[in-house]
Amino acid sequence: MKTALKYSLLSLGLLMIGNASAQLPALATCTRSANLLACVDADGNAYSVNTVGDTLYLRGFEKTGRRYWAQTNSRFGQLTFFTGVASDGEAWVGYTRRVGWTTINRFSSSGGSGAKFTCSRITGC
Structure with missing residues (x-):
C-alpha cells in the first residue's frame, strides 16, 4: 500500500475514532482556520483537511514518492465513503462504518492493495 493511502486512512481513522493506540510518526506542524487544517511533518510530507458540511x-x-494525492470523504449517518487519486494514477475507494465505539473499515486500491479491518477506541486497530 502506498504511503499516501496509509496516511489518509490513518487521518480518517483518527478523525473517526478520536483515539489510537498505534505508534504515530513524528508530530506535524499545523496551521488551522475555521474549516481548514494544513500540516507538514518532519519528513517533508504535507497534507490539508477541509470540511464542508458532511x-x-x-x-x-x-x-x-514525489506524488500528490487527493481524497474525498462523504458521511451519511454512521457510514463514510471515501475515494482518492494520486498523481501517479493510483486510485482507491473504501468505506468506514461506525458501530458504537468500533469502526469497520474496508478499502481497495488500483495498485493491488486492499483490506478489511476493525478498530476500537479501547483496543485500537
Whole structure:
C-alpha cells in the first residue's frame, strides 16, 4: 500500500475514532482556520483537511514518492465513503462504518492493495 493511502486512512481513522493506540510518526506542524487544517511533518510530507458540511476533502504531497494525492470523504449517518487519486494514477475507494465505539473499515486500491479491518477506541486497530 502506498504511503499516501496509509496516511489518509490513518487521518480518517483518527478523525473517526478520536483515539489510537498505534505508534504515530513524528508530530506535524499545523496551521488551522475555521474549516481548514494544513500540516507538514518532519519528513517533508504535507497534507490539508477541509470540511464542508458532511464532506471532508484531503489533499497531500508525499515526499518519498514525489506524488500528490487527493481524497474525498462523504458521511451519511454512521457510514463514510471515501475515494482518492494520486498523481501517479493510483486510485482507491473504501468505506468506514461506525458501530458504537468500533469502526469497520474496508478499502481497495488500483495498485493491488486492499483490506478489511476493525478498530476500537479501547483496543485500537
